[in-house]
Amino acid sequence: LMAARSSLLTMMSVMCVGRCLASVRSVTRGRSRFTISRIPGLTGLKQLHRAARSRFSTARAIKEDQSVSTPIDEKSFALVVGGTRGIGLEFVNQLLDKGAKVCMTYRGSVPSDVKVDNEKLFAMQMDVSDYSSIKRAADEFRSKHGASLTHIIHNAGVYGPTKTSQSDLSKLTPEGMMEVFQVNTLGGLFVAQNFAPLLNPPAPNRPAVMAFLSSKMGSVNDNTSGGTYAYRASKSALNNVVKSLAIDLRPxxxxxxxxxxxxxxxxxxxxxGLIDPPECVKGLLKAVEATSMDKEPGRWVDYKADIVPW
Incomplete structure (x- = not known):
């Protein structure tokens, strides 16, 4: 009886492997696309299991309800940290389209095609890698606008050293790692420290919102391709900073x-990339407007309303 049972289990395992092999052709995780044969450190059934599990967990992505709780409108005043190009500039444009006042920060200079009118759009110099610059910018904002912010969108970030040097363990340097952490992790933390006191919740049932742009590259669960040490680690650390801020600022x-x-x-x-900034920001602003005290503090969500695994 035991022998028959063992044979049956073996047959079932083989059938399962066959089905998985037919289904799992490739795996897309974060920014890397690779086939089963290229997953490092895994062989045979273990390799197949890891790929299948990644594929199936992606298929079970949890969508969040994005009913509007904190609308962005003409009563809103948003600070966009890192707002001169790419995703940050698109945030500025879409926030203005919603009627909000916007203060954008820049490190070098404001692009010539961005019209700062000092009525709906303001600009302020700030380097998030420099604590004194963050503090000076917060003092400048307070002197001009007081505690009037309803939203902070922290977009500033760097990729850091080249992909090759980030992925080659032998080429990592303390300086390269710290440069990325200084911007991606400490920058967000100290922007929150200095600008959170300038947030003014619109109403008791309508909180002020602070949003941070992280990356799936910082997800431990989603890391199936390794490498990119500085960027991954800095974003993973930012995730924990965001979670603590969500708890500490809730009162x-x-x-x-x-x-x-x-x-x-x-x-x-x-x-x-796979998408353009307008599509990205449109989805992220839906997540921002869906943010409320009823949702998990510091929840992690993407532009498609999918909850991201930590």
């Missing part, structure tokens, strides 16, 4: 959300 009626923009055609991706 002040400030809701915090973590956003994944997708793989967007920007200068950072050398225009090799």
């Amino acid at each position: 002040q009626n400030i809701a915090v959300v973590n956003l994944h923009p997708g793989w967007v055609r920007t200068d950072m991706t050398r225009q090799s």
Whole structure:
């Protein structure tokens, strides 16, 4: 009886493997696309199992309800950190289209085609890699506008060293790692420290919102291709910063959300993404407007309304 049972289980396993092999041709995770034969460190059934599990977990992505809880309108005043190009500039444009006032930050200069009118659109110099610059910008905003922000969208970030040097363990340097952490992790933390006091919730049942652009590259569950140490680690650390901020700022009626923009055609991706900034930002603003105190603090959601695994 035991022998028969063992044979039956073996046959069932073989059938399962065959079905998985027929279904799992390739796996797309984050920015990397690879076939089963190229998954490092795995062989045979283990390799197939990892690929199948990734494929199936993606298929079970959880969509969140994005009914509007905190609408962006003519009563809104949003700070866009890193707003001079790509996704950040698209945030500026779409927020203005919704009627909001916007203050955009820039590190070098404001693009010549961006019309700062100092009525609906303001510009302010700030380098998120420099703590004194962040503090100076917050003081400048307070002196001109007081505590009047309803939204903060933290978009500033860097990819860091080249993909080759980030993915080759032997080529990593402390300086390269810290450069990326300084912008992607500490920049977000200290922007929150200095600008959260300038948020003014519109109503008791309508919180102020702070949104951070992270990346699936920072997801531990989603890391199936390795490498890219600086960028992955800095975004993973940012995720924990965002989660703590969501808990700590909640008593002040400030809701915090973590956003994944997708793989967007920007200068950072050398225009090799899958979507354009308008599609990305339209989806992310839906997530921002759906943010409320009833949702999980610091939830992580992408531009398609999918909850992102930590």
